[in-house]
């Protein structure tokens with residue numbers, strides 16, 4: 001049977017499925033798990049940084065102007081940031097992909 | 098030159114492990130394995146073996162320590178039995194999947210309940226599908242020899258898999274036998290120093306044991322399956338090399354008077370020596386009986402088994418474990434599938450004997466051979482029975 005659903009050949013795997021390049025978890029795209037997307041209203045944001053600290057997937061990163069921007073490559077849509085934002089500045093909206 | 102000594106088999110096993118200069122021993126005591134690790138701990142405490150002896154709080158931890166140590170590149174040993182093996186087994190799957198060449202002496206003992214410290218092969222069967230290579234000793238000398246063989250095979254870069262050496266609890270572990278104990282030079286000539294292919298090293302960071310998502314788990318298991326299949330030629334080659342150095346010959350399926358046998362009994366472990374006496378007695382009465390003894394259990398030596406039993410019309414599989422599947426013991430089920438795949442169709446009867454330390458005597462083997470003939474002559478449907486269970 002030749003329907004190939006694996007991401008690589010078994011012959012290419014390192015011994016015992018070890019990972020030989022350190023830190024490559026950053027390549028793992030968790031963004032395609034998302035059904036809801038957080039959207040920040042920067043009018044309401046007070047730059048407290050809770051979203052940045054509490055997001056489990058390092059989606060937020062600080063900008064020079066003190067606000068936080070999102071990298072949706074990692075956002076899995078868990079909603080923690082929206083729940084924790086003290087100003088209600090983050091809204092979870094339906095993902096339309 | 099090897100020394101011929103009278104020695105308890107457990108002590109000889111420990112002395113062999115010490116001659117192999119292991120780096121880490123992690124073990125928790127359980128009867129009947131105790132003397133093996135007790136003696137290793139003495140050798141470490143007395144400064145005769147330069148190794149880390151980790152007296153863990155459970156077998157689960159013992160195998161966890163072995164996994165960590167082997168992943169760091171250490172030559173690693175452990176030993177257990179029965180319930181202890183059952184507690185260890187979660188980590189045993191990880192050891193083989195991570196391709197860590199750990200060696201374990203499994204002092205075969207029955208599984209509770211009822212509580213039994215005595216010998217059968219329930220733990221060997223529990224290890225059956227864990228991905229470890231498994232060999233079986235029939236006497237003390239073979240325990241010594243197979244431990245050396247285990248390291249040579251496990252650490253070979255074409256293999257890199259853990260190995261269990263099975264030895265019957267009490268019947269072997271507590272027996273004092275004449276043993277040719279090798280010298281350090283002989284051991285080193287046979288088993289070169291361990292050179293890990295991949296190891297935990299802060300200067301060269303790798304991840305050992307990551308998550309395998311559905312898109313890679315199948316490939317990971319395929320690679321592991323290929324590894325144990327490819328281990329077989331190395332196992333045989335290591336036995337050939339062994340013969341050159343030590344003069345003793347090992348085969349994956351050992352036979353005894355099987356060449357012209359019409360009836361073949363299949364045995365595993367120390368009862369094979371009793372079975373040989375029975376074969377001699379039956380041969381003296383003109384019965385063409387022989388033995389096929391399982392030396393290599395994992396990977397299973399299909400061709401060698403088929404060759405050994407090809408001429409037999411009747412096969413009696415004598416095994417010391419139950420499968421509780423309602424139709425046969427675990428070994429017999431496997432052997433029948435091997436026979437079927439290879440187009441052989443002998444009459445097979447499965448004798449479950451020697452459970453929980455019950456003796457299997459020469460007379461028992463004679464009766465089994467007799468019973469096998471009677472059943473075959475009556476054309477009874479093939480099946481199994483528990484031998485000598487009192488009504």
Ligand code: SF4
Pocket residue numbers: 038054055056057058059060074075076077078079080081082
């Ligand atoms: S929804 Fe979850 S993953 Fe996405 S940004 Fe908010 S906290 Fe991070």
Ligand code: SF4
Pocket residue numbers: 040044045046047048049050051052068084085086087088089090
């Ligand atoms: S938690 Fe809300 S207010 Fe605080 S930085 Fe994030 S978006 Fe702004």
